Amino acid sequence: xxxxxxxxxxxxxxxxxxxxxxxxxxxxxxxxxxxxxxxxxxxxxxxxxxxxxxxxxxxxxxxxxxxxxxxxxxxxxxxxxxxxxxxxxxxxxxxxxxxxxxxxxxxxxxxxxxxxxxxxxxxxxxxxxxxxxxxxxxxxxxxxxxxxxxxxxxxxxxxxxxxxxxxxxxxxxxxxxxxxxxxxxxxxxxxxxxxxxxxxxxxxxxxxxxxxxxxxxxxxxxxxxxxxxxxxxxxxxxxxxxxxxxxxxxxxxxxxxxxxxxxxxxxxxxxxxxxxxxxxxxxxxxxxxxxxxxxxxxxxxxxxxxxxxxxxxxxxxxxxxxxxxxxxx
Amino acid sequence: xxxxxxxxxxxxxxxxxxxxxxxxxxxxxxxxxxxxxxxxxxxxxxxxxxxxxxxxxxxxxxxxxxxxxxxxxxxxxxxxxxxxxxxxxxxxxxxxxxxxxxxxxxxxxxxxxxxxxxxxxxxxxxxxxxxxxxxxxxxxxxxxxxxxxxxxxxxxxxxxxxxxxxxxxxxxxxxxxxxxxxxxxxxxxxxxxxxxxxxxxxxxxxxxxxxxxxxxxxxxxxxxxxxxxxxxxxxxxxxxxxxxxxxxxxxxxxxxxxxxxxxxxxxxxxxxxxxxxxxxxxxxxxxxxxxxxxxxxxxxxxxxxxxxxxxxxxxxxxxxxxxxxxxxxxxxxxxxxxxxxxxxxxxxxxxxxxxxx
Numbered sequence: 001x002x003x004x005x006x007x008x009x010x011x012x013x014x015x016x017x018x019x020x021x022x023x024x025x026x027x028x029x030x031x032x033x034x035x036x037x038x039x040x041x042x043x044x045x046x047x048x049x050x051x052x053x054x055x056x057x058x059x060x061x062x063x064x065x066x067x068x069x070x071x072x073x074x075x076x077x078x079x080x081x082x083x084x085x086x087x088x089x090x091x092x093x094x095x096x097x098x099x100x101x102x103x104x105x106x107x108x109x110x111x112x113x114x115x116x117x118x119x120x121x122x123x124x125x126x127x128x129x130x131x132x133x134x135x136x137x138x139x140x141x142x143x144x145x146x147x148x149x150x151x152x153x154x155x156x157x158x159x160x161x162x163x164x165x166x167x168x169x170x171x172x173x174x175x176x177x178x179x180x181x182x183x184x185x186x187x188x189x190x191x192x193x194x195x196x197x198x199x200x201x202x203x204x205x206x207x208x209x210x211x212x213x214x215x216x217x218x219x220x221x222x223x224x225x226x227x228x229x230x231x232x233x234x235x236x237x238x239x240x241x242x243x244x245x246x247x248x249x250x251x252x253x254x255x256x257x258x259x260x261x262x263x264x265x266x267x268x269x270x271x272x273x274x275x276x277x278x279x280x281x282x283x284x285x286x287x288x289x290x291x292x293x294x295x296x297x298x299x300x301x302x303x304x305x306x307x308x309x310x311x312x313x314x315x316x317x318x319x320x321x322x323x324x325x326x327x328x329x
Numbered sequence: 330x331x332x333x334x335x336x337x338x339x340x341x342x343x344x345x346x347x348x349x350x351x352x353x354x355x356x357x358x359x360x361x362x363x364x365x366x367x368x369x370x371x372x373x374x375x376x377x378x379x380x381x382x383x384x385x386x387x388x389x390x391x392x393x394x395x396x397x398x399x400x401x402x403x404x405x406x407x408x409x410x411x412x413x414x415x416x417x418x419x420x421x422x423x424x425x426x427x428x429x430x431x432x433x434x435x436x437x438x439x440x441x442x443x444x445x446x447x448x449x450x451x452x453x454x455x456x457x458x459x460x461x462x463x464x465x466x467x468x469x470x471x472x473x474x475x476x477x478x479x480x481x482x483x484x485x486x487x488x489x490x491x492x493x494x495x496x497x498x499x500x501x502x503x504x505x506x507x508x509x510x511x512x513x514x515x516x517x518x519x520x521x522x523x524x525x526x527x528x529x530x531x532x533x534x535x536x537x538x539x540x541x542x543x544x545x546x547x548x549x550x551x552x553x554x555x556x557x558x559x560x561x562x563x564x565x566x567x568x569x570x571x572x573x574x575x576x577x578x579x580x581x582x583x584x585x586x587x588x589x590x591x592x593x594x595x596x597x598x599x600x601x602x603x604x605x606x607x608x609x610x611x612x613x614x615x616x617x618x619x620x621x622x623x624x625x626x627x628x629x630x631x632x633x634x635x636x637x638x639x640x641x642x643x644x645x646x647x648x649x650x651x652x653x654x655x656x657x658x659x660x661x662x663x664x665x666x667x668x669x670x671x672x673x674x675x676x677x678x679x680x681x682x683x684x685x686x
Binding site: 002008009012180237251254256304307308309310311312313314315316318321322 | 332335336360363366367368369370371372373418427440544546547550660661662672673680681682683684
């Protein structure tokens with residue numbers, strides 16, 4: 001199961017078992033989507049399978065997640081999301097009322113993100129587990145010609161921003177799990193980010209990198225950045241936006257909020273001189289009101305993510321290895 | 330968080346320990362180990378304040394024989410294992426519970442004993458075994474669940490008991506005299522149940538200061554500062570910097586439930602051997618819930634995986650980085666011993682939060 005946690009084990013599974021047999025220049029960068037040339041026009045395509053338990057959680061449901069997640073994967077590639085496909089695998093016994101709710105939610109989220117559900121497929125299978133619905137969406141979008149997102153353009157001094165408060169999606173889903181149920185006003189942050197990302201890119205700032213920190217959390221994206229740039233990252237814990245309620249819920253469960261999933265946030269890397277411009281563009285957008293600069297790239301060996309903690313101490317940040325589990329005592 | 334206050338305490342610690350031999354303080358609880366790293370407090374302490382991790386990670390202290398027995402049990406037809414998540418990845422003699430799950434065994438991660446009982450009631454055709462590990466934080470909930478199963482007449486719910494008591498392990502370490510310890514940072518959660526009175530024998534008989542602290546950075550630092558002050562002044566008192574949760578007498582109701590179901594008895598700890606009166610054994614009226622007895626499970630002797638020093642680490646005899654396997658053959662993705670598996674394990678905390686290249 002840990003191989004599915006979005007951490008180090010997931011990375012190994014994909015790198016060692018899947019990529020070698022399918023390798024081609026489109027797949028190998030292992031980014032959120034692939035950029036394909038279509039008669040001189042650059043088009044981005046992406047796909048994602050959605051499994052979440054419970055299907056409906058505070059702040060969202062699997063339908064909203066399946067639209068927003070794929071829209072976000074396109075948007076962080078620098079594409080303007082255009083159309084999605086929708087494949088439903090419905091297990092016998094799924095209440096029709098749940099299916100109705102999920103489809104309504106898909107329609108609403110597609111409307112918010114300004115994309116259409118262009119094609120789809122539906123299968124019904126025997127009951128396998130507790131909550132029987134899996135959704136796969138694929139998406140396409142036109143690449144913007146005015147952006148140059150590339151991790152190899154990141155240089156020492158560049159600044160890392162996050163567009164809002166962290167850890168809400170993962171904690172909200174956990175709070176709704178039957179076995180863990182705890183009362184909280186936390187809600188998932190699941191949202192389509194294409195509007196917010198367009199606002200940042202339209203600001204004219206030189207944005208070098210965008211990624212939504214989903215499974216593996218902020219820690220996962222920061223660790224990837226260090227691996228891919230061979231630079232170190234110095235991150236200020238007190239600058240990372242987090243609601244007190246999320247901080248306390250994570251503490252109660254023994255989880256590091258940096259490793260908890262988000263579904264409506266974006267990590268941004270910009271040249272230091274452009275950081276303010278991006279922050280201002282973000283903060284004018286409803287989804288980016290609490291955006292903040294949280295760290296910067298430095299040249300230091302070995303390349304590490306180092307966190308200056310609220311207490312003023314230092315520790316490193318790593319990609320979580322797999323599924324992060326609440327503590328025993 | 331008051332950074333200035335933290336800086337002041339750190340400065341006081343620096344002054345108090347200047348030109349002194351190192352002061353060795355044991356944090357007994359795995360959650361302290363993790364919180365000290367995660368908050369960066371560990372990086373702020375002067376070199377003369379040496380923190381050593383103790384036998385306080387529930388998964389880490391569980392004997393290898395128990396892990397093997399749980400693995401064997403999971404392969405039996407009709408048996409379902411319910412367990413806290415961290416137990417699933419501890420390597421057994423050949424495989425872990427996670428490996429057995431992959432091969433078809435039913436191993437379900439639960440967050441409490443009560444969830445395991447619920448699972449048993451929903452699956453009357455299965456024999457459901459809860460792996461009852463942990464200290465006085467989890468034992469009362471196992472006890473309450475057994476009482477509930479007893480009242481409801483549930484016939485297919487069992488526990489494989491390995492609950493342990495914190496104070497006897499601390500005294501065993503002190504009596505052995507093998508590990509120099511100048512004082513104890515006592516666990517927050519366990520003390521909510523035990524009360525800080527439980528540590529008085531350690532302060533009085535062994536003349537070691539004990540300070541109970543919670544998990545906020547400021548509290549842990551305050552606890553350390555009080556220990557250093559006591560050591561410097563030659564005192565051995567029990568102090569409590571977590572009064573909001575911990576009282577002198579703890580939670581008598583939780584202890585009463587625990588005592589109704591369990592009695593103290595000998596327990597096997599990883600690498601520490603059998604320590605008298607350090608475990609919780611089911612009392613006669615509740616033995617019908619004991620998987621070892623009812624399902625004829627043999628818990629074999631404890632042993633160490635080849636090269637693994639978890640046993641030394643949990644006794645404070647070795648630092649994780651002293652182990653030749655650390656961060657080389659043993660990592661969180663490919664753990665050899667439990668201290669690298671558990672989220673509260675000392676090796677996992679070192680690996681995740683400290684520089685180790």
